[in-house]
Amino acid sequence: MKFLVCISNVPDTTTKITFTPDNKEFNKAGVQFVINPWDEYALTRAIELKEAQGSGSVTVLNVGEADTEPNIRKALAIGADDAIRVNAAPKDAWFVAQQIAHYAKEGGYDVILMGKESIDYNGFQVHGMVGELLGIPTVAPAMKLDMSGNTATLEREIEGGKEIVEVNTPFVASCQQPMCEPRIPNMRGIMTARTKPLKVVEAVGEGAATSVAEYALPPKKQGVKLIPAENAGELIKLLRNEAKVI
Amino acid sequence: MSVLVVVECDKGEVKKSSLEVASYGAQVAQALGTTATAVAVGEATEANLAQLGEQGITKVLFDNEPRLKDFVNGAYTKLIAAAAQQEQSQVIVLANSNIGASVGSRLAVRLKASLATNVVELPKIEGGQFTVKRGAFSGKAFADMVLSGERKIIAVKKNSIEAQHNAGQTAQVEAFSAQLSDADFADAPKQVVMQDQAGGILLPEADKVVSGGRGMKGPENWHLIEELATALGAATACSKPVSDVDWRPHHEHVGQTGITVSPNLYIACGISGAIQHLAGVNSSKVIVVINKDPEAPFFKAADYGIVGDVFEVLPKLTQAVKELG
Numbered sequence: 382m383k384f385l386v387c388i389s390n391v392p393d394t395t396t397k398i399t400f401t402p403d404n405k406e407f408n409k410a411g412v413q414f415v416i417n418p419w420d421e422y423a424l425t426r427a428i429e430l431k432e433a434q435g436s437g438s439v440t441v442l443n444v445g446e447a448d449t450e451p452n453i454r455k456a457l458a459i460g461a462d463d464a465i466r467v468n469a470a471p472k473d474a475w476f477v478a479q480q481i482a483h484y485a486k487e488g489g490y491d492v493i494l495m496g497k498e499s500i501d502y503n504g505f506q507v508h509g510m511v512g513e514l515l516g517i518p519t520v521a522p523a524m525k526l527d528m529s530g531n532t533a534t535l536e537r538e539i540e541g542g543k544e545i546v547e548v549n550t551p552f553v554a555s556c557q558q559p560m561c562e563p564r565i566p567n568m569r570g571i572m573t574a575r576t577k578p579l580k581v582v583e584a585v586g587e588g589a590a591t592s593v594a595e596y597a598l599p600p601k602k603q604g605v606k607l608i609p610a611e612n613a614g615e616l617i618k619l620l621r622n623e624a625k626v627i
Numbered sequence: 628m629s630v631l632v633v634v635e636c637d638k639g640e641v642k643k644s645s646l647e648v649a650s651y652g653a654q655v656a657q658a659l660g661t662t663a664t665a666v667a668v669g670e671a672t673e674a675n676l677a678q679l680g681e682q683g684i685t686k687v688l689f690d691n692e693p694r695l696k697d698f699v700n701g702a703y704t705k706l707i708a709a710a711a712q713q714e715q716s717q718v719i720v721l722a723n724s725n726i727g728a729s730v731g732s733r734l735a736v737r738l739k740a741s742l743a744t745n746v747v748e749l750p751k752i753e754g755g756q757f758t759v760k761r762g763a764f765s766g767k768a769f770a771d772m773v774l775s776g777e778r779k780i781i782a783v784k785k786n787s788i789e790a791q792h793n794a795g796q797t798a799q800v801e802a803f804s805a806q807l808s809d810a811d812f813a814d815a816p817k818q819v820v821m822q823d824q825a826g827g828i829l830l831p832e833a834d835k836v837v838s839g840g841r842g843m844k845g846p847e848n849w850h851l852i853e854e855l856a857t858a859l860g861a862a863t864a865c866s867k868p869v870s871d872v873d874w875r876p877h878h879e880h881v882g883q884t885g886i887t888v889s890p891n892l893y894i895a896c897g898i899s900g901a902i903q904h905l906a907g908v909n910s911s912k913v914i915v916v917i918n919k920d921p922e923a924p925f926f927k928a929a930d931y932g933i934v935g936d937v938f939e940v941l942p943k944l945t946q947a948v949k950e951l952g
Contacts, residue, residue: 394883394903398767407764418884474742475735500765500883505723505744509700509732518814519700521729537816538878539698539725540642541829544816558877558884590741594758594771599909605916605926610935614947616915619931621951624913626892627835627859 382437382528382550384427385490387481388420388456389471390449391501400596407501407596416452419496421459421563422556427494428460429561430528438462440488444471444480450579458566458574469584472592474502478510479586486515491550492533497522497557508555518548521555630656630663631716632684633707635726636671643832644722644783646682646790651749651783652720653683653791658752659718664688665798666710668703668726670696673800680796688713688803694812697819698726702811704733709805711738716778718757723782724831731782741776747787747889747910750774757781765883766906786834786889787910822878830879833862835892836911838881840866840904842897842918842937846874851941852896858948864888866898882907897937900925917941 392398393413401408416424427439441456443449444467453464465488467480485493493515498505505521512519524543525536535554537544566574608616620627632652634645641649649665656663662685667676676687688710695702707730711719719734721727728744735742743759747769750757756775762784763770774781830836837856839849849863856863863879870880881888883903893911897918898904905928908914916929919936926932933940 392764394765397902398764400768474732478736502763502770503745503765505728506732506735506742509729510736512700513704513733513736519729519733520814521700522725537698537725539819540831541637542819542821544698545818545820546814546816548814558880590735590774590776591743592773592775594773596763597769597771599767599769602914602928602930605929605932607932607934610933610940613933613935613940613943614950616931616933617944617947617951620892620913620915624892624930626913627948627951 382431382434382492383488383490384431384437384439385485385488385493386420386424386427386439386441386456386461387493387495387507388424388441388443388452389417389499390414390443390445390452391417391499394418394500398598404595404597405593414449414452416456417496417499419498419500419557421496422558422560423494423496424456424459424461425563426526426556426561427492428564434528440465440490442467442481442484444469444477446470453579454574455566457577457579458570459564460570463578464580466579466581467584468581472589474504474506474510475590476586476588478507478514480584481507481511482514483585484582485511493551493553495555497555508553512553515551517551517553519553519555520546520548522557523554523560524557525560526554526556629661629714629716630659630718630720631707631711631714632663632665633719633721633727633730634665634667634679635722635724636667636669636675638670639672639675641671641675641679642722643790644724644785647785647788648720648722648783649679649682649684650791651788654749655718655720662686664714664716666707666803668695668706676800677797680798681792681794682790683793684798687798687800689800690803690805692807694815697816699812699815700729700733701814702807703730704737705807705811706805707734708737710803718778719780721780721782723784728782731780735780738778739776740778740780741774742780742782743772743774744782746781746783749788750781762887762910764906766887766909784889785831786891828860828862830862830864830888831886833888834890835859835861836864836888836890837861837894837896838864838866838898839869839896840898841868843869848938849875851938855894855941855945855948858945861892866904895925896941898925899923900928
């Protein structure tokens with residue numbers, strides 16, 4: 382079975398977010414980029430399923446410029462077999478989805494996995510768009526994924542619960558915890574990753590459907606009002622009479 | 628032409644987040660000089676749908692197909708696309724829920740629309756172009772996104788817009804059929820399992836949240852969190868380290884890699900306030916922090932704070948809430 386795992390390159394979760402002086406772009410200076418944490422679930426689960434099946438392949442795909450290659454190599458070190466980098470800045474979800482759909486179709490993948498969303502732009506869109514472009518089901522967000530032959534059993538999170546869903550390949554799923562324990566690269570993986578194939582291809586399709594006019598940071602808090610612990614009950618009165626939230 | 632609003636229903640009731648979405652759609656319709664039509668998904672009743680008039684909805688399309696009770700991506704997408712077609716809707720508004728955003732992304736492709744998810748404010752409308760403010764960087768920032776396509780789809784974040792209630796207004800409920808076939812139900816669930824939630828309040832829908840961190844010292848102490856939550860009518864949540872060690876289920880994990888919440892009141896008990904946790908809660912309207920360490924970074928992001936032992940403070944708070952009556 383052929384797995385395609387789509388990864389995005391995002392600022393590390395500890396990053397303090399700042400923007401360029403005109404507030405039009407994220408300020409990348411000094412920022413450590415990582416594989417999107419949600420995508421790690423997709424990657425590890427694909428590798429586990431391939432191992433369980435004893436055959437098949439896991440390909441990672443990233444839409445990004447050359448600076449994303451260290452994280453693509455990391456994905457190869459974790460256990461993917463080969464990689465595709467679509468050489469373009471990921472302008473928006475629609476742009477990225479077109480790239481994935483095109484190369485997924487070209488490669489004839491059975492299972493297309495990705496994280497539920499990227500932790501930078503938080504679109505939660507790409508999986509649905511890819512499914513729609515390819516005319517195949519999308520299960521999002523999936524907390525569990527098991528395969529038996531060409532049939533997958535997934536747990537899809539819905540507000541307040543979950544649905545057990547069965548779909549046949551090909552399908553798209555976006556992944557989140559507790560699907561698996563994301564793996565980290567070991568020494569052997571790091572060594573072999575250097576020579577695994579990483580193909581660079583050009584972008585296809587239309588441009589972006591949306592653009593960002595300006596970024597802003599959340600307004601700063603006014604400062605904390607401290608209530609002495611021995612008068613804790615006073616807090617509740619403030620929440621009712623001053624903040625008016627209870 | 629009208630604005631189409633997707634309302635999610637559960638056990639006959641329209642979800643709170645969908646009442647907000649209905650109000651949002653009605654206000655956009657008013658700005659555009661048109662009306663707002665709703666299309667219902669989930670388990671709905673005609674009487675409750677008619678009440679969407681209170682949020683400014685004129686007409687509700689209702690497909691009485693029983694299999695629409697549970698979320699089916701394929702069928703929901705087709706139903707909403709058919710409704711948009713019939714109503715010639717250039718703007719579709721839905722909730723930024725797992726259901727709304729899943730369907731929204733498929734619709735964006737099918738209807739060739741520009742899509743914005745996680746939207747927190749009404750759009751600025753100039754000519755045919757919308758600019759919407761949306762959450763980005765997992766709650767650490769906002770982005771003003773420009774939707775320039777002829778069709779726009781907006782997924783509204785919960786608790787960002789207040790639902791209007793104009794008592795006495797009713798919407799006209801019309802039977803609607805999208806001619807759904809078995810193929811549209813290919814991803815229908817085999818089984819639906821709902822969680823047992825303390826007090827029956829779901830975290831993603833809650834407007835008050837009581838959350839615990841490692842400072843709670845163990846799952847056996849969670850009754851202190853639950854008692855305060857029950858007294859307040861709040862949902863319970865936790866920090867990442869707590870769900871990582873399985874003191875609490877993962878769906879309660881609030882933060883950058885868990886869920887992002889924006890309740891009116893967020894009470895953090897024994898949570899130090901790592902940047903990843905703050906990202907998940909900093910759009911809450913009022914934040915209360917209880918921590919015995921006065922240097923805990925969370926105090927900098929809080930409106931109210933108590934420096935003290937959670938095991939002593941929590942019972943006092945619960946008692947004080949009960950005394951309010």
